[in-house]
Amino acid sequence: xxxxxxxxxxxxxxxxxxxxxxxxxxxxxxxxxxxxxxxxxxxxxxxxxxxxxxxxxxxxxxxxxxxxxxxxxxxxxxxxxxxxxxxxxxxxxxxxxxxxxxxxxxxxxxxxxxxxxxxxxxxxxx
Amino acid sequence: xxxxxxxxxxxxxxxxxxxxxxxxxxxxxxxxxxxxxxxxxxxxxxxxxxxxxxxxxxxxxxxxxxxxxxxxxxxxxxxxxxxxxxxxxxxxxxxxxxxxxxxxxxxxxxxxxxxxxxxxxxxxxxxxxxxxxx
Numbered sequence: 498x499x500x501x502x503x504x505x506x507x508x509x510x511x512x513x514x515x516x517x518x519x520x521x522x523x524x525x526x527x528x529x530x531x532x533x534x535x536x537x538x539x540x541x542x543x544x545x546x547x548x549x550x551x552x553x554x555x556x557x558x559x560x561x562x563x564x565x566x567x568x569x570x571x572x573x574x575x576x577x578x579x580x581x582x583x584x585x586x587x588x589x590x591x592x593x594x595x596x597x598x599x600x601x602x603x604x605x606x607x608x609x610x611x612x613x614x615x616x617x618x619x620x621x622x623x
Numbered sequence: 624x625x626x627x628x629x630x631x632x633x634x635x636x637x638x639x640x641x642x643x644x645x646x647x648x649x650x651x652x653x654x655x656x657x658x659x660x661x662x663x664x665x666x667x668x669x670x671x672x673x674x675x676x677x678x679x680x681x682x683x684x685x686x687x688x689x690x691x692x693x694x695x696x697x698x699x700x701x702x703x704x705x706x707x708x709x710x711x712x713x714x715x716x717x718x719x720x721x722x723x724x725x726x727x728x729x730x731x732x733x734x735x736x737x738x739x740x741x742x743x744x745x746x747x748x749x750x751x752x753x754x755x756x757x
Contacts, residue, residue, distance in 0.1 A: 517723065
Protein backbone atom coordinates (compact mmCIF):
# COMPACT_ATOMS: atom_id res chain seq x y z
CA UNK A 498 0.00 0.00 0.00
CA UNK A 499 1.45 3.31 -1.06
CA UNK A 500 -1.09 6.11 -0.55
CA UNK A 501 1.03 8.64 -2.46
CA UNK A 502 0.56 6.64 -5.63
CA UNK A 503 -3.20 6.12 -5.36
CA UNK A 504 -4.18 9.23 -7.31
CA UNK A 505 -1.56 8.81 -10.06
CA UNK A 506 -2.46 5.10 -10.41
CA UNK A 507 -6.13 6.04 -10.62
CA UNK A 508 -5.42 8.62 -13.33
CA UNK A 509 -3.39 6.04 -15.27
CA UNK A 510 -6.26 3.54 -15.09
CA UNK A 511 -8.71 6.21 -16.28
CA UNK A 512 -6.48 7.27 -19.18
CA UNK A 513 -5.65 3.72 -20.28
CA UNK A 514 -9.21 2.43 -20.06
CA UNK A 515 -10.60 5.44 -21.96
CA UNK A 516 -7.88 5.09 -24.58
CA UNK A 517 -8.51 1.37 -25.13
CA UNK A 518 -12.29 1.89 -25.09
CA UNK A 519 -12.06 4.44 -27.94
CA UNK A 520 -10.62 1.75 -30.24
CA UNK A 521 -13.86 -0.22 -30.07
CA UNK A 522 -15.72 2.86 -31.26
CA UNK A 523 -13.18 3.42 -34.05
CA UNK A 524 -13.75 -0.17 -35.19
CA UNK A 525 -17.52 0.30 -35.35
CA UNK A 526 -17.69 3.85 -36.73
CA UNK A 527 -14.66 3.97 -39.02
CA UNK A 528 -13.96 0.31 -39.73
CA UNK A 529 -10.44 0.98 -38.45
CA UNK A 530 -8.18 -1.48 -36.56
CA UNK A 531 -9.56 -4.57 -38.24
CA UNK A 532 -13.19 -3.60 -37.55
CA UNK A 533 -16.27 -3.35 -39.76
CA UNK A 534 -18.10 -0.02 -40.07
CA UNK A 535 -21.72 -0.47 -38.94
CA UNK A 536 -24.80 1.28 -40.44
CA UNK A 537 -25.43 4.81 -39.15
CA UNK A 538 -28.23 4.89 -36.59
CA UNK A 539 -28.15 1.19 -35.72
CA UNK A 540 -27.71 0.07 -32.13
CA UNK A 541 -24.09 -0.90 -32.82
CA UNK A 542 -23.55 2.56 -34.26
CA UNK A 543 -24.85 4.19 -31.10
CA UNK A 544 -22.57 1.86 -29.13
CA UNK A 545 -19.69 2.98 -31.37
CA UNK A 546 -20.43 6.65 -30.64
CA UNK A 547 -20.44 6.01 -26.89
CA UNK A 548 -17.20 4.05 -27.19
CA UNK A 549 -15.27 6.44 -29.41
CA UNK A 550 -16.47 9.81 -28.10
CA UNK A 551 -16.89 8.50 -24.55
CA UNK A 552 -13.49 6.83 -24.58
CA UNK A 553 -11.78 10.04 -25.63
CA UNK A 554 -13.66 12.11 -23.04
CA UNK A 555 -12.81 9.64 -20.27
CA UNK A 556 -9.19 9.60 -21.41
CA UNK A 557 -8.82 13.39 -21.34
CA UNK A 558 -11.07 13.61 -18.30
CA UNK A 559 -13.81 15.92 -19.62
CA UNK A 560 -17.32 15.51 -18.10
CA UNK A 561 -15.82 12.29 -16.84
CA UNK A 562 -18.32 11.12 -14.24
CA UNK A 563 -21.41 11.38 -16.44
CA UNK A 564 -19.68 9.95 -19.51
CA UNK A 565 -18.28 7.04 -17.52
CA UNK A 566 -21.75 6.37 -16.10
CA UNK A 567 -23.17 6.09 -19.64
CA UNK A 568 -20.25 3.94 -20.81
CA UNK A 569 -20.68 1.66 -17.79
CA UNK A 570 -24.36 1.20 -18.62
CA UNK A 571 -23.54 0.52 -22.25
CA UNK A 572 -21.09 -2.20 -21.22
CA UNK A 573 -23.69 -3.80 -18.96
CA UNK A 574 -26.14 -3.87 -21.89
CA UNK A 575 -23.42 -5.23 -24.18
CA UNK A 576 -22.64 -8.01 -21.73
CA UNK A 577 -26.24 -9.10 -21.38
CA UNK A 578 -27.27 -8.73 -25.03
CA UNK A 579 -24.13 -9.86 -26.86
CA UNK A 580 -22.12 -12.09 -24.53
CA UNK A 581 -24.29 -13.65 -21.89
CA UNK A 582 -26.58 -15.39 -24.45
CA UNK A 583 -23.52 -17.31 -25.69
CA UNK A 584 -23.61 -19.09 -22.35
CA UNK A 585 -20.91 -20.01 -19.88
CA UNK A 586 -18.65 -17.82 -17.79
CA UNK A 587 -17.27 -14.46 -18.97
CA UNK A 588 -13.97 -16.06 -20.01
CA UNK A 589 -15.92 -18.37 -22.35
CA UNK A 590 -18.50 -15.98 -23.81
CA UNK A 591 -15.89 -13.25 -24.44
CA UNK A 592 -17.74 -10.89 -22.15
CA UNK A 593 -14.80 -10.50 -19.79
CA UNK A 594 -13.68 -7.20 -21.31
CA UNK A 595 -17.23 -5.83 -21.19
CA UNK A 596 -17.54 -6.81 -17.53
CA UNK A 597 -14.21 -5.20 -16.62
CA UNK A 598 -15.02 -2.00 -18.51
CA UNK A 599 -18.42 -1.91 -16.84
CA UNK A 600 -16.94 -1.94 -13.33
CA UNK A 601 -13.98 0.32 -14.16
CA UNK A 602 -16.36 2.94 -15.53
CA UNK A 603 -18.76 2.54 -12.61
CA UNK A 604 -15.85 3.32 -10.33
CA UNK A 605 -14.82 6.31 -12.47
CA UNK A 606 -18.44 7.52 -12.48
CA UNK A 607 -18.48 7.56 -8.70
CA UNK A 608 -15.02 9.03 -8.24
CA UNK A 609 -14.77 11.58 -11.05
CA UNK A 610 -11.80 12.46 -13.22
CA UNK A 611 -9.11 13.05 -10.59
CA UNK A 612 -5.57 14.05 -11.52
CA UNK A 613 -4.37 14.87 -15.01
CA UNK A 614 -7.80 15.72 -16.41
CA UNK A 615 -9.58 18.59 -18.12
CA UNK A 616 -12.22 18.52 -15.37
CA UNK A 617 -9.48 19.20 -12.83
CA UNK A 618 -8.12 22.10 -14.91
CA UNK A 619 -11.59 23.59 -15.32
CA UNK A 620 -12.20 23.42 -11.59
CA UNK A 621 -8.92 25.16 -10.89
CA UNK A 622 -10.18 28.25 -12.73
CA UNK A 623 -13.02 28.63 -10.24
CA UNK B 624 -19.03 12.18 -5.55
CA UNK B 625 -19.46 11.20 -1.93
CA UNK B 626 -16.70 9.10 -0.43
CA UNK B 627 -18.78 6.01 0.52
CA UNK B 628 -19.96 5.30 -3.02
CA UNK B 629 -16.37 5.59 -4.25
CA UNK B 630 -15.23 2.99 -1.74
CA UNK B 631 -18.10 0.69 -2.69
CA UNK B 632 -17.35 1.03 -6.41
CA UNK B 633 -13.66 0.37 -5.77
CA UNK B 634 -14.46 -2.77 -3.77
CA UNK B 635 -16.77 -3.99 -6.55
CA UNK B 636 -14.03 -3.42 -9.14
CA UNK B 637 -11.51 -5.28 -6.97
CA UNK B 638 -13.86 -8.22 -6.44
CA UNK B 639 -14.88 -8.49 -10.11
CA UNK B 640 -11.31 -8.12 -11.39
CA UNK B 641 -10.00 -10.77 -8.99
CA UNK B 642 -12.88 -13.09 -9.82
CA UNK B 643 -12.36 -12.83 -13.58
CA UNK B 644 -8.57 -13.11 -13.23
CA UNK B 645 -8.94 -16.39 -11.36
CA UNK B 646 -10.54 -18.05 -14.41
CA UNK B 647 -7.34 -17.59 -16.41
CA UNK B 648 -5.45 -19.51 -13.75
CA UNK B 649 -8.12 -22.23 -13.66
CA UNK B 650 -7.70 -22.61 -17.44
CA UNK B 651 -3.92 -22.98 -17.18
CA UNK B 652 -3.68 -25.13 -14.03
CA UNK B 653 -6.84 -27.23 -14.18
CA UNK B 654 -7.77 -27.14 -17.87
CA UNK B 655 -11.19 -25.90 -16.76
CA UNK B 656 -13.39 -23.44 -18.72
CA UNK B 657 -12.17 -24.64 -22.13
CA UNK B 658 -8.50 -24.19 -21.14
CA UNK B 659 -5.43 -26.38 -21.62
CA UNK B 660 -3.41 -27.61 -18.66
CA UNK B 661 0.11 -26.16 -18.80
CA UNK B 662 3.12 -28.33 -17.95
CA UNK B 663 4.20 -28.06 -14.31
CA UNK B 664 7.00 -25.57 -13.74
CA UNK B 665 6.77 -23.81 -17.10
CA UNK B 666 6.42 -20.06 -17.45
CA UNK B 667 2.73 -20.42 -18.24
CA UNK B 668 2.25 -22.67 -15.26
CA UNK B 669 3.67 -19.98 -12.99
CA UNK B 670 1.39 -17.47 -14.69
CA UNK B 671 -1.50 -19.80 -13.88
CA UNK B 672 -0.50 -19.94 -10.20
CA UNK B 673 -0.42 -16.14 -9.99
CA UNK B 674 -3.76 -15.92 -11.77
CA UNK B 675 -5.63 -18.60 -9.82
CA UNK B 676 -4.34 -17.92 -6.31
CA UNK B 677 -3.73 -14.22 -6.90
CA UNK B 678 -7.23 -13.81 -8.32
CA UNK B 679 -8.80 -15.48 -5.28
CA UNK B 680 -6.72 -13.41 -2.84
CA UNK B 681 -7.51 -10.15 -4.66
CA UNK B 682 -11.21 -11.05 -4.77
CA UNK B 683 -11.43 -11.76 -1.03
CA UNK B 684 -8.99 -8.94 -0.31
CA UNK B 685 -6.30 -10.85 1.57
CA UNK B 686 -2.80 -9.34 1.19
CA UNK B 687 -4.50 -7.36 -1.60
CA UNK B 688 -1.75 -4.79 -2.18
CA UNK B 689 1.21 -7.13 -2.50
CA UNK B 690 -0.68 -9.76 -4.49
CA UNK B 691 -2.07 -7.11 -6.85
CA UNK B 692 1.44 -5.76 -7.33
CA UNK B 693 2.66 -9.20 -8.40
CA UNK B 694 -0.37 -9.73 -10.65
CA UNK B 695 0.09 -6.30 -12.23
CA UNK B 696 3.70 -7.13 -13.04
CA UNK B 697 2.67 -10.48 -14.48
CA UNK B 698 0.14 -8.78 -16.76
CA UNK B 699 2.72 -6.25 -17.97
CA UNK B 700 5.05 -9.16 -18.68
CA UNK B 701 2.28 -11.08 -20.47
CA UNK B 702 1.48 -8.07 -22.62
CA UNK B 703 5.05 -7.60 -23.76
CA UNK B 704 6.03 -11.21 -24.33
CA UNK B 705 2.81 -12.66 -25.64
CA UNK B 706 0.70 -9.88 -27.19
CA UNK B 707 2.92 -7.02 -28.23
CA UNK B 708 5.06 -9.19 -30.59
CA UNK B 709 1.93 -9.87 -32.66
CA UNK B 710 2.07 -6.20 -33.60
CA UNK B 711 -0.56 -3.52 -33.82
CA UNK B 712 -2.66 -1.90 -31.13
CA UNK B 713 -3.97 -3.75 -28.06
CA UNK B 714 -7.37 -4.28 -29.70
CA UNK B 715 -5.62 -6.08 -32.58
CA UNK B 716 -3.04 -8.14 -30.69
CA UNK B 717 -5.59 -9.19 -28.04
CA UNK B 718 -3.53 -7.64 -25.30
CA UNK B 719 -6.33 -5.29 -24.24
CA UNK B 720 -7.42 -7.50 -21.36
CA UNK B 721 -3.84 -7.85 -20.12
CA UNK B 722 -3.39 -4.07 -20.26
CA UNK B 723 -6.61 -3.41 -18.33
CA UNK B 724 -5.79 -6.00 -15.65
CA UNK B 725 -2.31 -4.51 -15.36
CA UNK B 726 -3.59 -1.01 -14.56
CA UNK B 727 -6.47 -2.16 -12.33
CA UNK B 728 -4.04 -4.20 -10.25
CA UNK B 729 -1.56 -1.34 -10.14
CA UNK B 730 -4.27 0.82 -8.55
CA UNK B 731 -5.15 -1.94 -6.08
CA UNK B 732 -1.44 -2.31 -5.26
CA UNK B 733 -1.25 1.40 -4.43
CA UNK B 734 -4.52 1.63 -2.54
CA UNK B 735 -4.80 -1.77 -0.87
CA UNK B 736 -7.92 -3.90 -0.61
CA UNK B 737 -10.27 -1.27 0.78
CA UNK B 738 -13.78 -2.14 1.90
CA UNK B 739 -15.38 -5.58 1.91
CA UNK B 740 -12.05 -7.35 2.29
CA UNK B 741 -10.29 -9.69 4.69
CA UNK B 742 -7.54 -7.07 5.01
CA UNK B 743 -10.20 -4.59 6.12
CA UNK B 744 -11.54 -7.01 8.73
CA UNK B 745 -8.06 -7.77 10.03
CA UNK B 746 -7.28 -4.10 10.33
CA UNK B 747 -10.56 -3.17 11.99
CA UNK B 748 -9.07 -4.17 15.33
CA UNK B 749 -6.25 -1.68 14.90
CA UNK B 750 -7.45 1.37 12.98
CA UNK B 751 -10.34 2.62 10.93
CA UNK B 752 -9.89 2.27 7.17
CA UNK B 753 -12.73 4.51 6.06
CA UNK B 754 -12.49 6.98 3.24
CA UNK B 755 -8.98 6.49 2.01
CA UNK B 756 -9.81 8.24 -1.26
CA UNK B 757 -9.37 11.99 -0.85
